[in-house]
Amino acid sequence: MADTKTTRPTNVEARLRATARAPWLSDWGKRALNLDYEEVGLQSPVVTSHRIAELGDGLKDVVNLSAGGQIHRDPPQFVMDAVRQAVDEKRFHYPGVRGDGDLRVALAEKLACDNGIQADPDTEILPTIGAQMPIDGAIRLLVNPGDDVLLLDPEYASIEPVVRGYGGNVISVPAHDTPSGWVFDPDDVRKRVTPKTKLFAFSNGHNPTGLLFSREQLHAIADLAHKHGFWIFSDEEYEKLVFDGRKHTSIAALPGMFERTVSAYSFSKAYCMSGLRIGYMAAPAAFMDHMYNVIRFEAQAVGALGQRAALAVLRGPSEEWLRPVIADLQADRDYLVARLNAMPHVRAHTPVGCYFVYARVDRDVPSWELAERLLLEARISVISGTNCGRSGKHYLRLSGCVGRQRLVEGLDRMERMMKTL
Numbered sequence: 001m002a003d004t005k006t007t008r009p010t011n012v013e014a015r016l017r018a019t020a021r022a023p024w025l026s027d028w029g030k031r032a033l034n035l036d037y038e039e040v041g042l043q044s045p046v047v048t049s050h051r052i053a054e055l056g057d058g059l060k061d062v063v064n065l066s067a068g069g070q071i072h073r074d075p076p077q078f079v080m081d082a083v084r085q086a087v088d089e090k091r092f093h094y095p096g097v098r099g100d101g102d103l104r105v106a107l108a109e110k111l112a113c114d115n116g117i118q119a120d121p122d123t124e125i126l127p128t129i130g131a132q133m134p135i136d137g138a139i140r141l142l143v144n145p146g147d148d149v150l151l152l153d154p155e156y157a158s159i160e161p162v163v164r165g166y167g168g169n170v171i172s173v174p175a176h177d178t179p180s181g182w183v184f185d186p187d188d189v190r191k192r193v194t195p196k197t198k199l200f201a202f203s204n205g206h207n208p209t210g211l212l213f214s215r216e217q218l219h220a221i222a223d224l225a226h227k228h229g230f231w232i233f234s235d236e237e238y239e240k241l242v243f244d245g246r247k248h249t250s251i252a253a254l255p256g257m258f259e260r261t262v263s264a265y266s267f268s269k270a271y272c273m274s275g276l277r278i279g280y281m282a283a284p285a286a287f288m289d290h291m292y293n294v295i296r297f298e299a300q301a302v303g304a305l306g307q308r309a310a311l312a313v314l315r316g317p318s319e320e321w322l323r324p325v326i327a328d329l330q331a332d333r334d335y336l337v338a339r340l341n342a343m344p345h346v347r348a349h350t351p352v353g354c355y356f357v358y359a360r361v362d363r364d365v366p367s368w369e370l371a372e373r374l375l376l377e378a379r380i381s382v383i384s385g386t387n388c389g390r391s392g393k394h395y396l397r398l399s400g401c402v403g404r405q406r407l408v409e410g411l412d413r414m415e416r417m418m419k420t421l
Ligand SMILES: Cc1ncc(COP(=O)(O)O)c(C=O)c1O
Pocket: 068, 129, 130, 131, 132, 133, 156, 203, 207, 235, 237, 265, 266, 267, 268, 269, 274, 277, 279
């Protein structure tokens, strides 16, 4: 018999709550807990982030529809070969804070060719631990306590706690759920700019809605950044995972924007190598001199094997490898959206800029409770919308990247449960 008791504190959660005011804990540690969510009747996504994992511990046969990576797929053979070769070459020692020179040259060529960004490989590009390290680095180096940071709501879960940790004020810019799909209106940014605005941070393609920002929208943001003097953090984790033949545009490629943009990229998702923890960032040299210090003091260097794997992607036939992968993911995306829309109480739009579907569930059950019930009663794991922002009380994020077999099984289970809600 399934244990259907929900919203109970878990071990880590209990400890986090018990220490939330501890005198020894820094302001960073306290602020990053996002406990202010609970003052407005939501659940803190940070404090409760272990709940699903702990509830799921020991549960058998859970279908994971929350995964961010393509867990059913191996990286390209030429990437695995490069890692093997790096082991044979005994690349086990510190690679240097700046990373491998040949990798940075290849990254500069890729940025110029694919993104239209001219960045100097010696001073304006650094390999990083995924695109996650640049989130922390950019915010740490740009945001002072009391600065306003404009963030879409919803947005990738990791950005808000980091902004709060460094004392920034999160100013939410809504993405609109309209009958014809998710809509971003740059005018919503304009309305929220103040003299305290330091940064606009966003993911493009957008996790979780799958929005892909148009050139016109990016121009509008760029105009505001120029006019009001704020910086941009552009998280382009999903740049290669774009559907329907659409083209991804990097805001740093727009006139005058490289000078005020920190762009982050990753090999994790497209090439199924999230475990190698390799990404990179590009920004003006004056900023990168400080990012060098962040990497040096925080991590000493970025893993040597991941850097060789990244070089293999850049120098190998990765576009050819990616083409059928994208076709598969696009078919799975269509299947996921169709199945969700056929369920009672559920409404989903078709994502273009990544493989997540951010679905609305019109039921009087908050998303965090629904996610727990889906796990305990239906044995599927999904992400509660409140992980992605305050507007997420009635949304769930589901991954279309876990393979068709898991999708079919997971959605069958979800459908059965939705019929009982
Ligand atoms: C938008 C976005 N940025 C960054 C990351 C971090 O991933 P990684 O550090 O593996 O590149 C993720 C992972 O889910 C993501 O969705």
